Amino acid sequence: MIFPTLNSIGDNMLSNFLLWGQKRLDEIPNDQKVLVENKSIEIGKLNDRLKKFKEKMAFLDKCKEVLSEARENKTAILSGSNPSAQK
16 A cells, blocks of 8 residues: 555655744744845745645645545445445
């Protein structure tokens, strides 16, 4: 079963990246290595990067749907009912 593995890995990646991004957004205003005039630019770039990553990871919702349907079909088959007849 590849979908549960991909789904959990993707969820972890998304969660970790978003948490890192939020932490970095909180750090930038106090970061002495980033010039004052560049702080708003860095924050904007990071917000764009976080948004794009979140959009790319939208496939996780489709994986969850496919996994849910597969589980429903498996349950229906094991119980003796015909899943295609339900549609």
